[in-house]
Amino acid sequence: MSNDRLHTASPEFTAKSRFKPEDYDRLYAASVADPDAFWADIARRLDWMRAPTRIKDTSYALEDFHIRWYADGELNVSVNCLDRHLATRGDKTAVIWEGDNPEVSERLSYRELHARVCRFANALRNLGVGKGDRVTIYLPMIVEAAVAMLACTRIGAVHSVVFGGFSPDSLAGRIADCGSKVVITADEGVRGGKPVALKANVDEALRRDGTSVVETVIVVRHTGGAIQMQAPRDRWYHTLVEGQPDTCDPERMNAEDPLFILYTSGSTGKPKGVLHTTGGYLVYASYTHESVFDLREDDVYWCTADVGWVTGHSYLLYGPLANGATTVMFEGVPNYPDTSRFWQVVDKHKVTLFYTAPTAIRALMREGEAPVKKTSRASLRLLGSVGEPINPEAWEWYWRVVGDERCPIVDTWWQTETGGILITPLAGAIPQKPGSATKPFFGVKPAVVDASGTVLDGAAEGNLVLLDSWPGQMRTLYGDHQRFIDTYFRTYPGTYFTGDGVRRDADGYYWITGRVDDVINVSGHRIGTAEVESALVAHPKVAEAAVVGCAHEIKGQGIYAYVTLNKGETPSEDLRKELVAWVRKEIGPIATPDFLQWAPGLPKTRSGKIMRRILRKIAENAPDQLGDTSTLADPAVVDSLVKERLIR
Numbered sequence: 001m002s003n004d005r006l007h008t009a010s011p012e013f014t015a016k017s018r019f020k021p022e023d024y025d026r027l028y029a030a031s032v033a034d035p036d037a038f039w040a041d042i043a044r045r046l047d048w049m050r051a052p053t054r055i056k057d058t059s060y061a062l063e064d065f066h067i068r069w070y071a072d073g074e075l076n077v078s079v080n081c082l083d084r085h086l087a088t089r090g091d092k093t094a095v096i097w098e099g100d101n102p103e104v105s106e107r108l109s110y111r112e113l114h115a116r117v118c119r120f121a122n123a124l125r126n127l128g129v130g131k132g133d134r135v136t137i138y139l140p141m142i143v144e145a146a147v148a149m150l151a152c153t154r155i156g157a158v159h160s161v162v163f164g165g166f167s168p169d170s171l172a173g174r175i176a177d178c179g180s181k182v183v184i185t186a187d188e189g190v191r192g193g194k195p196v197a198l199k200a201n202v203d204e205a206l207r208r209d210g211t212s213v214v215e216t217v218i219v220v221r222h223t224g225g226a227i228q229m230q231a232p233r234d235r236w237y238h239t240l241v242e243g244q245p246d247t248c249d250p251e252r253m254n255a256e257d258p259l260f261i262l263y264t265s266g267s268t269g270k271p272k273g274v275l276h277t278t279g280g281y282l283v284y285a286s287y288t289h290e291s292v293f294d295l296r297e298d299d300v301y302w303c304t305a306d307v308g309w310v311t312g313h314s315y316l317l318y319g320p321l322a323n324g325a326t327t328v329m330f331e332g333v334p335n336y337p338d339t340s341r342f343w344q345v346v347d348k349h350k351v352t353l354f355y356t357a358p359t360a361i362r363a364l365m366r367e368g369e370a371p372v373k374k375t376s377r378a379s380l381r382l383l384g385s386v387g388e389p390i391n392p393e394a395w396e397w398y399w400r401v402v403g404d405e406r407c408p409i410v411d412t413w414w415q416t417e418t419g420g421i422l423i424t425p426l427a428g429a430i431p432q433k434p435g436s437a438t439k440p441f442f443g444v445k446p447a448v449v450d451a452s453g454t455v456l457d458g459a460a461e462g463n464l465v466l467l468d469s470w471p472g473q474m475r476t477l478y479g480d481h482q483r484f485i486d487t488y489f490r491t492y493p494g495t496y497f498t499g500d501g502v503r504r505d506a507d508g509y510y511w512i513t514g515r516v517d518d519v520i521n522v523s524g525h526r527i528g529t530a531e532v533e534s535a536l537v538a539h540p541k542v543a544e545a546a547v548v549g550c551a552h553e554i555k556g557q558g559i560y561a562y563v564t565l566n567k568g569e570t571p572s573e574d575l576r577k578e579l580v581a582w583v584r585k586e587i588g589p590i591a592t593p594d595f596l597q598w599a600p601g602l603p604k605t606r607s608g609k610i611m612r613r614i615l616r617k618i619a620e621n622a623p624d625q626l627g628d629t630s631t632l633a634d635p636a637v638v639d640s641l642v643k644e645r646l647i648r
């Protein structure tokens, strides 16, 4: 599996890179030896309304648990992303928006973006939105998404962006959980030429329990498609911003004031509201963005992630804009109008830094080299990967075909919870091994532990934990601090448990092996097995369901569901399709089961616990590795499941 070929950046790259081969060990050692001094220094990159004097104040000890960074500092995120660039970069392009339709794009300067953010921030204030209020954003990849997020930060409102691919039910749950009084949406989105009914989804979501807190729905007119506007609840974005002043007093925020909530799947049914705060998050997003992408003033940086995911928060919006960079925002998909689209956009906007997910690389790899090679890509100088382990074959293809063996690849490991990149190469300083995220970023202390929590030294394989805090770490789960502590800090006391398995090789390189909990990584997106199971059992014909991950050539992992029907129901191809469609409707297309196997019974212990280990092995087509089945209540069910397995 592991390919230990070392890729060292070219002398031309290293000549100009921020970090040189000799820098890493020394800077890393300094960063962990004296975190206070290191992070005090790094924090000076931001404009503070009150400079922090307290830097790191954290403890993972359960009896004295707290995480605070820069606790006496005050700042405003939108000021750091916009106002402070106006004097030197007012006319520089902040955002290049590329539409789904390849004929449509738009460039916004820092000055224009500042004005649009201020106008919308004023409009929100007029609606009574203020510091600490929650605002749900359910928008496609249009400029208004960036404007809305920044406008919230301007007035101290806490945004919760919900990916536009989520269903009305998923949206409703997220609105209710954080009690948003405003929802910002668009009439429709468009992806690959097809409309996405966003406003209609909001209408449906707001008929669900727990959403009556919503006072106002702000609607961006994007496609002009027909929608229902319900007075007085629904307001057009363009009428609200009309006539608003293009300046707006920024709210003074404490470094530890909440900045945003982002829901992510865990191993239980209910998505978790990951909460990030203001100061530490922005310091970390901005510093990692500059360092990992080797950012220079004239770069055109493109992260293909949607703003509905954390990558879209830290590395499409906040990191790049805090750094005064030019960031590309792409509404479309990699295969529309054809599979050259990514590279056409690279050429059109002269993109220099490109950041995408392995699933996209694998999908494009399948189309062959021609769609890539017919484009120039001469502007590219660095490539990034995020979201899931990148298999060495995809890595080599990215390097050879996309980057013409010229561009270093940064395989960045991190999580919604970590706020920013934790394990990654620094292109000029750390040689890359295809498939390895390589080494910890400055200030980050990973460790490999065995099942009992013993920290392993040297080359080792086990679970990945972090021994100490970093500024971008999440602070709590919204409304459930106890669940935060229980989920991340109780498994291996004194450490943050990532939920990932890892191998560290003899060179100290980290190789992430994937989730070790009940979370499936589908195309770089996290899906909880329990979420899919509860969607399935909500169907009137389903008695029981168990869901596991399976290998998937493009998605990395696919969703494999075992379903037991109610007495009297008979399996059929139509019912299988109906159940797959049902899950899509309940959660969203990203949760679509790839395989659905009828299960007359599920393997259970005598106490009734489903033995997922066995189901995972069957889905892996490894029936010879089922292990001990003697503790099962009815070992015979396994034989029938093996016989009927869908992957061979």
Ligand code: WT7
Pocket (backbone or CB within 6 Å): 264, 310, 311, 385, 386, 387, 388, 389, 390, 411, 412, 413, 414, 415, 416, 417, 437, 498, 499, 500, 512, 514, 515, 521, 524, 525, 526
């Ligand atoms: C999980 C976090 C980080 C933003 C996107 C996903 C997996 C992420 C890598 C990588 C191997 C990776 C892990 C992690 N993951 N990046 N470079 N190599 N695995 O954020 O939805 O919070 O998922 O994605 O399993 O725990 P997320």
